[in-house]
Amino acid sequence: MSPEVKPDSLLNAEGLRFDGRRIDELRPVQMEVGVLKTADGSASIRQGKTYILAAVYGPRELHPRHLTLNDRAFLRVVYRMATFSVPDRKRPAPSRREREISMVIANALQPVLFLEQYPKAVIDVFIQVIQADGGTRCAAINAASLALADAGIPMRSLVPSVAVGKAEGTLIVDLGDEEDKYGEGDVPLAILPGTNELTLLQQDGSFTREELMEAMQMGINACKYLHELQKDALKRSYSKKAPEGEDDDDEMDDYDDDLETDLGEADIMEDE
Amino acid sequence: MSPEVKPDSLLNAEGLRFDGRRIDELRPVQMEVGVLKTADGSASIRQGKTYILAAVYGPRELHPRHLTLNDRAFLRVVYRMATFSVPDRKRPAPSRREREISMVIANALQPVLFLEQYPKAVIDVFIQVIQADGGTRCAAINAASLALADAGIPMRSLVPSVAVGKAEGTLIVDLGDEEDKYGEGDVPLAILPGTNELTLLQQDGSFTREELMEAMQMGINACKYLHELQKDALKRSYSKKAPEGEDDDDEMDDYDDDLETDLGEADIMEDE
Amino acid sequence: MSPEVKPDSLLNAEGLRFDGRRIDELRPVQMEVGVLKTADGSASIRQGKTYILAAVYGPRELHPRHLTLNDRAFLRVVYRMATFSVPDRKRPAPSRREREISMVIANALQPVLFLEQYPKAVIDVFIQVIQADGGTRCAAINAASLALADAGIPMRSLVPSVAVGKAEGTLIVDLGDEEDKYGEGDVPLAILPGTNELTLLQQDGSFTREELMEAMQMGINACKYLHELQKDALKRSYSKKAPEGEDDDDEMDDYDDDLETDLGEADIMEDE
Amino acid sequence: MTDFSSEIISHIDRGFVADLLSKGERVDGRAFGEYREIIIEPNPVAAKAEGSAIVRLGDTSVVAGVKVLTGPPYPDTPDEGVIMIAAEMAPMASPLFELGPPKEPAIELARIVDRGVRESKTMDAKALCIKPGKLVYMVFADVYTLEYDGNLIDASSIAVNAALLGTKFPEIKLEDGEEVATGKELTLPLQNMAIEHTVAKIGNHLVIDPVLKEAMVMDCRLTMAVDKNDNFTAMQKGGGAGPISLEMVDQAMGMALDSSKEIRELITSTMKNPE
Amino acid sequence: MTDFSSEIISHIDRGFVADLLSKGERVDGRAFGEYREIIIEPNPVAAKAEGSAIVRLGDTSVVAGVKVLTGPPYPDTPDEGVIMIAAEMAPMASPLFELGPPKEPAIELARIVDRGVRESKTMDAKALCIKPGKLVYMVFADVYTLEYDGNLIDASSIAVNAALLGTKFPEIKLEDGEEVATGKELTLPLQNMAIEHTVAKIGNHLVIDPVLKEAMVMDCRLTMAVDKNDNFTAMQKGGGAGPISLEMVDQAMGMALDSSKEIRELITSTMKNPE
């Protein structure tokens, strides 16, 4: 591992960040769909040095049975960090932090799913953080919604997510580890791209009401961009799946029919 | 918290105790019934600095089901101490001591209940020690039997309980923390007031057979007095519940009919 | 306990071991059948200073039910070491080592059982190490198969087991603690005496392929001898059970009929 | 805490609550931005805990207690004291709470209340250091739920802050490697107390301090910690998966700011001048 | 240990046992105040444990082992050794015992046996101190149940006391902060060994050392630790919720006193002169 050094300043005289980014610039993001063979659906995301895998199984029978919901599927999200994904070794057992993050990720994803179509079943979303470098819960949501789509589970839309923060009084988008550690606050959020409504919202640090409103707006803008990247990733995966010689667009059209668009959002593939 | 100091002597030349009590004198006792809104029945007790809440739920369906008894209700008692109720912080998880005390409290209460009337159900008794200053298991029994009555669960009688101890060779009633710590023994007991039979009996320290007999007799006498205080507390709660202008006695008569008196005890309210 | 001292040498000039044994000589072995009254079957083994008890219950109903197998009995082996059975105090909770050894013992015993005759049931094998002085998993298998026979559970044969090791370059049979600790390797194995097939095989240390083949052959030879000792122990237990004045041989003949010999092995009692 | 809605609450209940709200009314008659009566009982555990408070929020009540111990600091923060905030959803408080190890709602409660203290930098952790790398004060604040009629978070936040404010503990020094009590009594180095405010979203309406009936039909809740300078120091959307618009978040923040000063003053006046 | 009665035992069984008792007879023919035969096997774990004993009480049997280690004392008792007594109800011993973490009956067994040692001040804890605040002897006595036919408590108490009495361990000194064995062998500082006696109440009758059939129909049991001076050093009513009168407690105490000396002598003679 590269030893972490506290930077002299998180923002330089030109208004550029520690790692050279503009204040509203995302780290390099790579998303890939269908990366795991055994899962029903899967995706990976690399965002800066953060590296996360998401796998989806289901809808399938739920064990243990006492968790069964009679009127809808149980969306079970399990967010886990590898022991070696952080500077100090994480203890192997699930921490309270991991359990809370699993819960907020489930809340962030649930609004786009039609859980009532699968009473008594479970949809499992397993998230493994391979390397953590800030923004893992947001990156996890980006990957998990791709994995759900890859599993063929009907969705109203994908869910993009990003964290906005504050460094030396300036709002900045997509915090890396140093900005998270030495900055003044963190606002992770996720949105429904069709309505811009928030499905994840947390905050720590210290913000005025006006700063928070601006931070959330910056986050929504960044999510719009991430949503495009998600759709690109999904499109690439369908191209790969299409048998050679067949028309890729047909393949995608088929998929479109499976997607519901209740929230008035443009269909995921439409504007590609 | 007030730092604990070891007293020079637990008994003074006049035969009075560390805190000025006579050897057979209880600490100030306040019992109150119906103190928690969400529980089916509840009571609080303050005995010296000991402060305990008891809540009763049931009879209700039992989870997990494998604990179900086919011929009677399961009396489930959970005695818990708050982390801050003792001089050193108690660890949050239930200790073996708490689990054993839960068991002996259940044994102490069970003889007055008609568990066979509620096969397969559970009656839950939750006891929270807010502040511990000696005699918590006895105070818990005093409060728990009031909470059971408050929940409208038929009972043969209330169950009063007290600890008798020994300090400098003399038997003393209702130990406080210092007497428990620096004294020579402890005999917690609980009785059926109608027959004087013991439903709780434990002992530690060192006693001769004769001392133990005397200690138990002193404990029974003290329980008789505590039983009067319990009945007073129950009476007050019924007065409060009675709609204004109505006759309190009628209200109490109704209750009396619910109580069984198999053990030949005078009915709880009778001699008030 | 006798303090452990590292021996100067594990093999002396005459080719004898630390404790005077020849390289292929077992420690003194005592096996006794039917030592526990409450179990359906039981046996004890003392092998050197190793002392182990095995108890068998079943076939009986399996709890918890989700472990139930629909087409055969569940063979549940629980190998436990007493806290005081080793030089340092073992922690009371089951260790991962104990759980793994339980699993390999179950694998070692299963081939001689007719589990498919008892669908949904459990056969419980409880093993308690009272004193551990090397070779506990092998001694446990020796005792457990006697306990299974004592419980009247049909078996193709008994399962003898022994560990072969290496000290100062020489292969030696039935390691004691010091030979295990200061030697160069350990090969515990168990066999079906009728076919010489291995039902347990593990190895640590460092061996060439040729050494391993020789070690396994030495182990098989030692198992043959242990098998005779097992049969002796079983025979003694039937003698004891036979009512006085009755013919012991008849008693044993009855037992023989219960044993299956699918593997072509001579019947357990036959050559006695 | 939990989203019990689909399992326990019928559609009729949800309709009933929502209809009332459309008429500008809440189930218990309060205004949308109005808290239930808040009663703080100072120092109920005076003999054993260094600080304590019982807080009633209508028919919700909790007890918080503070223990101050000494111990070694964490290796990565050798000059800072240790602060641990926990909360327990005891089955005593509600038929909805279960026995056993804490489940997700209890973990969330504990973490939100903890974050309200930690992220607000309520205490100056460096002032809790006795000797860097060797000995620091360890402050444990634990909350037990006694009665549950909605909004445990705010009740717990008020109770923890009240208990911390009332905490008194003996000063300890390290002399020749031994811990020695100086005989002096200290209070905690409180520098920026923040109070948590929870607003429930039900349809198009926002109500502060939701009772259980409201919590059971809400789309989600937003909890906001507000400090003395009207800064937001922690926020959590939870209590259901319903999405919320930016505008409603802004409105909720306004409701929190409107309530904050009064509650802070209640805590301060009660704990500084306990009868 | 447990009150299995209503689930497993029919009323006929209870009637049968009670009828016999009315005629002055027990199910196995013993007198009411008579123990089953007690057999103590000394030092079955001689090679690994510092002390050990197997005790048979009829068809109940247990093994106890003692380990003596060194370690730091508890902060609140810097000049005292550490004494830990535990007992396990292993499923090997009975179809009634279950796999898994200890349940209430096993916890009660462990705590009663522990209390019998601790409350009797069987050992002089201060004599187990090597260097105050730094290093003490830690004495662990663990009991495993092998066969269960009633009255595990007394069997465990006898086994633990026998094992402690036979314990030998190397003397350790602290020299320049290092632990050094002096080469001398020590025995434990036993000062007041107490034996636990269990009496079962069945209807109006009291029987000592109940077998399983009696335990299953008893109203309750009373366990009493009696020391060499005939003092009672620990007592526990358990094994069912049946109440008991003062008179019967007195009678039970008499039965315990009648048995105590003989059992103590058996332990002492067996462990002091092991074959």
Place this chain on the structure above:
Amino acid sequence: MTDFSSEIISHIDRGFVADLLSKGERVDGRAFGEYREIIIEPNPVAAKAEGSAIVRLGDTSVVAGVKVLTGPPYPDTPDEGVIMIAAEMAPMASPLFELGPPKEPAIELARIVDRGVRESKTMDAKALCIKPGKLVYMVFADVYTLEYDGNLIDASSIAVNAALLGTKFPEIKLEDGEEVATGKELTLPLQNMAIEHTVAKIGNHLVIDPVLKEAMVMDCRLTMAVDKNDNFTAMQKGGGAGPISLEMVDQAMGMALDSSKEIRELITSTMKNPE
């Protein structure tokens, strides 16, 4: 890992696989002694872990990461570093794996992989000592399963060895009781890397690197760790209760020896020269 056969796999499947093997064919067309394609991705966790590798064995894949920390040695080995190898069967990797604490198959996996490192004396534990009795390096290697199509053991063994081989960590000295980084970067003291090879027995046939379909119908498997000198340093029969003859063990050892050198070279070349 587990013997799923009787519960999940029909007799038809077992017959199908066995029939193929009788014809000299495997379900995926490989030769009996042939591994699937092995792909090693070096250092996927370069920013946080001291060493790491992702290993693909056909459609089985795992990630291994190494953390090197400092801490006190175990009392009984004061001059040796601490080495801990663990492996987790995460439910992400297979519908056959369950949530919750590790069950027997996961424990066996972890212990086999650990034994392959420890028994081979892969690392010189004494070279991991910084100051005897005070401070040593602690090497933690953890494996997470990502995709499961059989033979997790060999994939994990390869991944752990690759991650250890690529590990770099800062040198620490103890100066006046304080840990100080010298600024120098170290590699692990690897002295005898052994690779684990798993052979499945199906009827009379042996196949190396079994896929899931083979694992589900196998009688048992034999895992062998082979070091650079062709010594066997660890062995485990598992994966079912089927017995195996001495001749087949010999044959399996031959198959392991035939594959070992090539895999070792792949690990070394990939990790020593990562792109």
